[in-house]
Amino acid sequence: xxxxxxxxxxxxxxxxxxxxxxxxxxxxxxxxxxxxxxxxxxxxxxxxxxxxxxxxxxxxxxxxxxxxxxxxxxxxxxxxxxxxxxxxxxxxxxxxxxxxxxxxxxxxxxxxxxxxxxxxxxxxxxxxxxxxxxxxxxxxxxxxxxxxxxxxxxxxxxxxxxxxxxxxxxxxxxxxxxxxxxxxxxxxxxxxxxxxxxxxxxxxxxxxxxxxxxxxxxxxxxxxxxxxxxxxxxxxxxxxxxxxxxxxxxxxxxxxxxxxxxxxxxxxxxxxxxxxxxxxxxxxxxxxxxxxxxxxxxxxxxxxxx
Ligand code: AMP
Ligand code: FES
Ligand code: ZN
Numbered sequence: 579x580x581x582x583x584x585x586x587x588x589x590x591x592x593x594x595x596x597x598x599x600x601x602x603x604x605x606x607x608x609x610x611x612x613x614x615x616x617x618x619x620x621x622x623x624x625x626x627x628x629x630x631x632x633x634x635x636x637x638x639x640x641x642x643x644x645x646x647x648x649x650x651x652x653x654x655x656x657x658x659x660x661x662x663x664x665x666x667x668x669x670x671x672x673x674x675x676x677x678x679x680x681x682x683x684x685x686x687x688x689x690x691x692x693x694x695x696x697x698x699x700x701x702x703x704x705x706x707x708x709x710x711x712x713x714x715x716x717x718x719x720x721x722x723x724x725x726x727x728x729x730x731x732x733x734x735x736x737x738x739x740x741x742x743x744x745x746x747x748x749x750x751x752x753x754x755x756x757x758x759x760x761x762x763x764x765x766x767x768x769x770x771x772x773x774x775x776x777x778x779x780x781x782x783x784x785x786x787x788x789x790x791x792x793x794x795x796x797x798x799x800x801x802x803x804x805x806x807x808x809x810x811x812x813x814x815x816x817x818x819x820x821x822x823x824x825x826x827x828x829x830x831x832x833x834x835x836x837x838x839x840x841x842x843x844x845x846x847x848x849x850x851x852x853x854x855x856x857x858x859x860x861x862x863x864x865x866x867x868x869x870x871x872x873x874x875x876x877x878x879x880x881x882x883x884x
Pocket of ligand 3: 674696854855857858865866867868869870
């Protein structure tokens with residue numbers, strides 16, 4: 579098989595584009611796809627200071643590498659979640675990558691700053707680990723971006739991630755979440771930062787290939803809390819559909835953005851945002867969900883210990 583661009587030996591075939599690439603042409607293709615997404619969705623400009631959320635996995639390290647190569651001003655941000663052996667290994671990969679590249683990196687340890695790891699939050703509140711983790715990540719990403727004067731937060735969600743989220747939201751008719759599935763979200767309050775997902779045109783297989791071909795050492799392990807998650811089942815089902823009909827994942831997600839999302843606009847909760855009475859971050863309630871979770875965890879833990 580030959581590269582359809584330069585006729586060198588191909589290293590990867592992408593059936594949905596009906597094409598194959600050699601190493602150099604594939605790397606260029608990935609970077610162009612990201613640039614195209616950034617431009618079409620008006621995600622970033624070269625003047626933006628971009629905070630890149632990096633977990634240490636293939637997607638977020640690909641994102642950081644590509645944004646840097648495309649000439650954007652980036653700083654990495656990693657959250658240490660305190661999940662068994664998984665979190666220290668993830669941190670090590672992020673720090674090693676940042677050091678090797680000479681890229682600036684901010685690391686926040688949830689336990690050091692707030693006295694609780696993700697498993698401890700699950701133990702001391704009604705939330706399951708993934709829910710406590712998701713809330714903490716969203717909160718810390720926004721807080722760090724605002725505090726550091728960053729204009730945009732970029733995350734490494736790929737096409738498989740957003741298509742499986744869409745699948746789940748449709749199955750359960752989560753109409754408000756469906757309305758909020760935009761790939762780039764403007765800040766609607768002074769205490770909210772703009773967010774974007776520049777990898778949504780790339781599949782998981784493609785970000786993996788990019789990471790391997792660039793020789794990026796990434797954290798391969800899946801979070802132990804993800805085992806049995808429905809999102810993994812949805813990804814598997816979508817991959818089966820993609821195998822039978824290449825391109826279906828992309829047309830599902832991008833078709834929804836173009837033709838479906840606006841139908842749910844009226845379902846967005848228009849409640850006014852205000853500042854949390856405890857921490858000052860944007861919220862629709864007196865005290866934000868993160869501060870409420872932390873307060874509950876402290877109260878439960880001190881009851882347990884007394
Ligand atoms: P996930 O929610 O694990 O699917 O991850 C989605 C995106 O969130 C990743 O691509 C990263 O950009 C970001 N992210 C996940 N975990 C972390 C972490 N521990 N620290 C910083 N960013 C993260
Ligand atoms: Fe958050 Fe697994 S990464 S619970
Ligand atoms: Zn708060």
